[in-house]
Amino acid sequence: MSHDKQVALVTGGNRGIGYELTKQLALNGFKVILTSRDPKNGHEAAQKLKQSNLDVSFVMMDVVNQESIHQAAFTINEKYGRLDVLINNAGVYLDENEKLLDMDPSILEKTMATNFFGAYHVIRSFIPLMEKQGYGRIINVSSEYGAMSEMSYQGVGAYKLSKLALNGLTRLAAAEIKGDIKINAVDPGWVSTDMGGPSAPRTPKQAAESILWLATIGPEGPNGGFFRDRKQIPW
Template sequence: MLQDKQVALITGGNRGIGYELVKQLASKGFKVILSGRDSEKCYEVVQKLKESNMDVSFVVMNVDNQESISQAALTVNEQYGRLDILINNAGVYLDKNEKLTAMDPSILEKTMTTNFFGTYNVIRSFIHFMEKQGYGRIINVSSEYGAMSEMSYPGGGAYKLSKFVLNGLTRLIAAEITDDIKINAVDPGWVSTDMGGPSAPITAEQAARSILWLATIGPEGPNGGFFRDGKQIRW
């Protein structure tokens, strides 16, 4: 089913930064699909936004599960037939500040499964929509903790590694894609969400704004960059 409106998909879109991204993109006139693991929570969020006449829907997708991702891609194809913007926002922070070599290996495995492999598999399953139309914008929500300089400091090792590898993935895919398809990583900063905690100085609304400019860049815009507050930062 083809339509004139651009279609955006946001993973982890039922709360925190993801919810704000959904709201702000929908208010700009995009058709927005939010994804999450819990269909009831996704449904509640969508109904709430529809009350404000926003063009939103949801698809159940667990980024830890390839079958779930493949099924979501089939659903998007059947219902919309296109995807213009993909924001990989779903992520976990499971570290309790143990040394990387002392932590339970399952913490590192779970973190990498969600933050890295989840994003990789979502991109792999949805990028063909963009290749088909020669246009697309992919945004990977990363963190300054993924910068190479952060690897010199202990703590948060599983999370840091997952974002470091995610940044590498961003660069590699940027080198591979053609046409007017762009992929960038963004650090939203320390945000007041379930993950960031109540003392974080940046609101989810502010964080969403700092991310969304990458969704509407023109053909001359950046590709394969790492940004915070609209400015390029070091890998």
């Protein structure tokens, strides 16, 4: 591998855990691409980090729009010619406390579109950039709500199913990828963000630190695992 700076991409990087991940990766010497579906918020977030002399740039990408993903992949290939780390962080939490079979099906469809298909299309579009150099680290920001044991309890059904599917995708992709490319899923815990709410016990910084180590694991590191605080947890 050349000694150029490694390039990392974070989806949904304009706030919460994604913003913190972007910041921490940049502090750790990465050239970071912050993506967001909202150009104004994404641009502002990137500018704020740039003011601290961090190597962050903004690329518009809406993970529910395949054309938008392809355009971003094309832009990044043209500009950097490589991608070393991909963090699928963009996610939605649309469930009210209602039963899966009673809710408006569009809630499940929208949740799957972002949390599952979004990650799927992003991985498919960016893996060729990793294969080009035989190296890559992919981290899917999942949730303990995606653990199979959680399916025995009602509530938050759309979100749970989307993360269960994301976890399955993580394992299937890990079984398929070749070379020194690794893909893992992470449960960041309950974090005080717009999604987690103010009473959550963990800060975005704590969550980011538990995810960052997977961005820099060596060739002997895990592949196809599910982690919380650097410890493997059951699927």
